[in-house]
Amino acid sequence: MQERAPKGTRIAHIGIALESIAPQVAFLRELIGMEDTAVADSDGARITAFAAGESLVELLEPEGSDTPIGRFIARRGPGIHHICFGVDNLEEAMARCRAAGLRLVDEVPRIGAEGKPIAFIHPAATGGVLVELTEN
Amino acid sequence: MQERAPKGTRIAHIGIALESIAPQVAFLRELIGMEDTAVADSDGARITAFAAGESLVELLEPEGSDTPIGRFIARRGPGIHHICFGVDNLEEAMARCRAAGLRLVDEVPRIGAEGKPIAFIHPAATGGVLVELTEN
Numbered sequence: 001m002q003e004r005a006p007k008g009t010r011i012a013h014i015g016i017a018l019e020s021i022a023p024q025v026a027f028l029r030e031l032i033g034m035e036d037t038a039v040a041d042s043d044g045a046r047i048t049a050f051a052a053g054e055s056l057v058e059l060l061e062p063e064g065s066d067t068p069i070g071r072f073i074a075r076r077g078p079g080i081h082h083i084c085f086g087v088d089n090l091e092e093a094m095a096r097c098r099a100a101g102l103r104l105v106d107e108v109p110r111i112g113a114e115g116k117p118i119a120f121i122h123p124a125a126t127g128g129v130l131v132e133l134t135e136n
Numbered sequence: 137m138q139e140r141a142p143k144g145t146r147i148a149h150i151g152i153a154l155e156s157i158a159p160q161v162a163f164l165r166e167l168i169g170m171e172d173t174a175v176a177d178s179d180g181a182r183i184t185a186f187a188a189g190e191s192l193v194e195l196l197e198p199e200g201s202d203t204p205i206g207r208f209i210a211r212r213g214p215g216i217h218h219i220c221f222g223v224d225n226l227e228e229a230m231a232r233c234r235a236a237g238l239r240l241v242d243e244v245p246r247i248g249a250e251g252k253p254i255a256f257i258h259p260a261a262t263g264g265v266l267v268e269l270t271e272n
Contacts, residue, residue: 007189008169008188008189009168009169009170009188009189010188010189010190010191011147011150011188011189011191011193014147014150014216014219016219016265018263018264018265020263021263022263023261023262023263024262024263024265026236027233027238027257027261027262027267030232030236031229031232031233031236031238032145032221032223032229032232032269033144033145033223034145052144052145052146052147052221053143053144053145053146053147053190053191054146054189054190054191055146055147055189055190055191057147057219076212076213076215077212077264078263078264078265079212079215079216079264079265080150080215080216080217080218080219080265081216082216083150083152083193083216085168085188087168087169093167093168096166096167096168097163097167100162100166100167102163102167121163125159125163126159126160126163127154127155127156127157127158127159127160127214128154128213128214128215129152129154129160129214129215129216130215131163133168
């Protein structure tokens, strides 16, 4: 029995790595009218999230230099850290990735900042771009 | 007279800078089922685009090293280059940004890869993140 109508693949959220989120918060909230939404902190980062249509924008502040976001900023500067695609069936998408030889960071789904199952794909498998998958 | 219902701010597209788009194309098209969509090349980059719900993912290949995307890759490696937010009224959003002291790259809207008016905001104004605005 199908409980939810399929939505198709969509952008679930964009994660932006920043040392200081204030300029981006002011821009998103006051200048282009995005609405605050609550998500849990995750992976050593404080997360401030905004809703934009069917997607979220997550501002990621490192809780220390030895965290994934802290290392990203040290290496590359502030910027867009990852993109998370929502798919209708996460386990099936992960199985297709595995069958195609893609390296997964998370071999089994874990619960992400939005409280839904997620899995990261290794950036070496997608041309250097860090991609996360979640279930719609 | 209002011709279109307001949609609210949303993610119009994500631009990803890549030297070689093949792994990302295979992932988006074959593994998570995104659909090809046509957009024009722009700003010295070849663009291959996919639709994901109300947003697009644009893969940006530099046409040379002395292009914005070529310089981004040389400096930071492949990765997510910019985020484009769709707003209901571009001129009003630009006026709010100007009034708040944000530096705009495009002082007047120009036509972007999707054939709609766009304007880039200088990354110094948004914490180091390159943001584009377009009209819904």
